[in-house]
Amino acid sequence: MTHINKSLAVAAILAAFTLSGLPGCASDGVQLNNTTTGAVAGTALGAGLGAIVGNQTGNPGAGVAIGAGAGALGGALIGAQGDAQNSRADEQEERLRRQEEELRRQRRELDELRGSRDYYRESDRQQSNENDRLHDDLGDDFSSPY
Numbered sequence: 001m002t003h004i005n006k007s008l009a010v011a012a013i014l015a016a017f018t019l020s021g022l023p024g025c026a027s028d029g030v031q032l033n034n035t036t037t038g039a040v041a042g043t044a045l046g047a048g049l050g051a052i053v054g055n056q057t058g059n060p061g062a063g064v065a066i067g068a069g070a071g072a073l074g075g076a077l078i079g080a081q082g083d084a085q086n087s088r089a090d091e092q093e094e095r096l097r098r099q100e101e102e103l104r105r106q107r108r109e110l111d112e113l114r115g116s117r118d119y120y121r122e123s124d125r126q127q128s129n130e131n132d133r134l135h136d137d138l139g140d141d142f143s144s145p146y
Contacts, residue, residue, distance in 0.1 A: 034086070038079025039072045046071015 046067035054063015 034082035038075035042071035042075020
């Protein structure tokens with residue numbers, strides 16, 4: 001086995017081992033964010049590319065280490081941007097939820113006000129009818145304010 005094949009095999013095994021642990025972590029109730037996932041994926045990809053570059057320069061070990069470090073940093077930075085976007089989206093959803101809740105509250109209040117307005121209108125009608133009956137019973141010549 002040539003030197004490049006050994007480096008690639010080591011990098012492939014490292015990448016497979018690293019990436020195979022991701023689903024297990026998420027299923028144990030630990031939720032991985034984009035920063036962590038990006039760092040792990042970047043580490044695996046960087047280690048593989050570093051092995052190739054390191055083999056060409058005559059130092060595959062340093063290539064793997066440098067590539068893994070650079071990949072971890074790059075993956076973490078990209079993942080952090082995704083986390084920030086998710087956070088902004090969550091904040092917008094929460095604001096929207098609160099606004100919808102306030103709208104429902106105001107609609108309930110408006111319905112209650114409409115109901116009480118109808119109640120008072122009916123009460124006024126009943127009072128007017130009562131005044132008309134009294135007027136007819138008494139035979140007076142007064143006019144009702146209703």
